[in-house]
Amino acid sequence: MEKVQSYDVVVVGGGAAGIAAAVGAAQAGAACLLVERNGSLGGQATNANVASYCGFFTHSNPPQQIVRGVGQQVLELLHELGAYDGYRLSSVQNAIVTLDEEALKYALDLLVQRYSGLKVLLHCRMISAQTSPDGSIQSIHCVDDEGTYEFRAKAFVDASGDGNLAHLAGAELRFGDGAGGGYLSTKMMRLDHVGLEAKFAPAVLEEAIQRAKAEGFHRLTKESGIVFRTAPDTAYAILPSVAVPALDAETLTACEMNTRAQCQEYVAAFRKYLPGMEHCRLVSSGYKLGIRDTRHLVGEHILTAEEVLGAVKHPDTVARGAWPCEMHTDINRMADYLWVKDDGYYDIPLRCLKSRSTANLWGAGRLVSADAVAFASVRVMGIGFATGQAAGVAAAFLAAGRGTPVSEIQAELRRQGACI
Numbered sequence: 001m002e003k004v005q006s007y008d009v010v011v012v013g014g015g016a017a018g019i020a021a022a023v024g025a026a027q028a029g030a031a032c033l034l035v036e037r038n039g040s041l042g043g044q045a046t047n048a049n050v051a052s053y054c055g056f057f058t059h060s061n062p063p064q065q066i067v068r069g070v071g072q073q074v075l076e077l078l079h080e081l082g083a084y085d086g087y088r089l090s091s092v093q094n095a096i097v098t099l100d101e102e103a104l105k106y107a108l109d110l111l112v113q114r115y116s117g118l119k120v121l122l123h124c125r126m127i128s129a130q131t132s133p134d135g136s137i138q139s140i141h142c143v144d145d146e147g148t149y150e151f152r153a154k155a156f157v158d159a160s161g162d163g164n165l166a167h168l169a170g171a172e173l174r175f176g177d178g179a180g181g182g183y184l185s186t187k188m189m190r191l192d193h194v195g196l197e198a199k200f201a202p203a204v205l206e207e208a209i210q211r212a213k214a215e216g217f218h219r220l221t222k223e224s225g226i227v228f229r230t231a232p233d234t235a236y237a238i239l240p241s242v243a244v245p246a247l248d249a250e251t252l253t254a255c256e257m258n259t260r261a262q263c264q265e266y267v268a269a270f271r272k273y274l275p276g277m278e279h280c281r282l283v284s285s286g287y288k289l290g291i292r293d294t295r296h297l298v299g300e301h302i303l304t305a306e307e308v309l310g311a312v313k314h315p316d317t318v319a320r321g322a323w324p325c326e327m328h329t330d331i332n333r334m335a336d337y338l339w340v341k342d343d344g345y346y347d348i349p350l351r352c353l354k355s356r357s358t359a360n361l362w363g364a365g366r367l368v369s370a371d372a373v374a375f376a377s378v379r380v381m382g383i384g385f386a387t388g389q390a391a392g393v394a395a396a397f398l399a400a401g402r403g404t405p406v407s408e409i410q411a412e413l414r415r416q417g418a419c420i
Contacts, residue, residue, distance in 0.1 A: 015043020017365025017388030018159030024392030049188035055382025071385030163295030187259030198276025299369025
């Protein structure tokens with residue numbers, strides 16, 4: 001028999017945005033359930049080898065931290081575990097937070113256990129959503145290895161990354177750029193036995209990979225990209241790439257196998273053509289592919305490229321963003337970057353988190369309503385903490401019968417330590 005449970009707020013997806021949504025809702029007084037289909041919290045950071053948080057800081061000199069709140073709680077827990085001592089600059093001078101994946105898993109466990117009003121279920125997969133005649137969501141149905149569950153709530157947050165809840169509930173969505181295209185996905189490579197003398201400047205990588213391609217390495221895609229160290233002898237490479245045109249099992253199987261084959265060939269090319277990498281070893285390619293661009297919620301407002309690049313501010317802001325528009329469109333070349341005006345930050349309005357078609361559905365992280373160029377900035381995990389916390393607080397207000405009063409939601413976010 002299916003078990004039935006009721007909550008104020010249900011959050012689907014336990015990555016940066018989902019964790020922040022659940023904690024934000026719980027801090028606002030809601031009884032909240034967080035459902036995650038994998039065995040750990042962290043999303044792409046712990047399941048896809050995306051071992052850095054982007055978006056906590058501006059591109060200014062020095063960088064300014066513009067995401068705090070739940071994200072700051074995570075950074076402080078990582079610091080207590082000896083796994084965070086400040087930002088590092090990438091090869092294109094973006095301030096990033098490099099991650100120890102195992103420390104992060106534990107830090108996130110510690111974080112969610114702080115809040116008595118928050119329940120977390122790992123290894124719990126959503127399979128359907130039930131809606132009312134007006135289109136609002138009444139409940140979701142989930143499955144684990146023992147049986148099925150119905151989770152009812154007054155408000156829902158989709159932080160699944162791929163819009164799985166919105167899709168099953170029939171909410172209005174856009175796939176990719178809405179015109180058949182979208183940003184490439186990447187299999188992240190964790191390498192060890194990396195020599196101290198190894199250099200990873202984009203030009204150095206490009207020379208080595210182009211030579212490898214010319215001499216018969218035909219599976220390689222990107223000829224340059226970001227490679228960064230997380231320890232003296234350990235580095236992550238953001239190179240093997242593939243387009244993901246759909247989310248069915250057949251398509252994803254082909255994409256996973258394609259990029260795993262690329263990983264092996266990149267390692268062989270590094271050993272042969274990149275000084276200091278003669279003995280490098282592929283330690284992990286992640287539990288799953290690092291997907292960037294699939295389904296997007298259509299919200300009450302669509303954040304535009306002009307707003308992001310122009311550092312536009314909004315009176316109904318609930319989060320900030322500063323990451324450049326990082327566009328992975330050419331399978332052979334490094335991402336293109338468009339920078340925020342004056343290395344500042346832009347505002348993300350509450351309207352970008354609220355579904356236009358489904359009254360009690362909020363989106364966060366990669367689900368934020370944005371056009372294709374704006375999405376290339378707002379999608380990153382650091383900003384996901386900010387949009388997730390805002391979505392969780394707004395959902396808690398709605399579930400409590402308070403509607404969505406912007407000024408009160410902003411006040412609650414400030415009380416929780418968020419930057420708005």
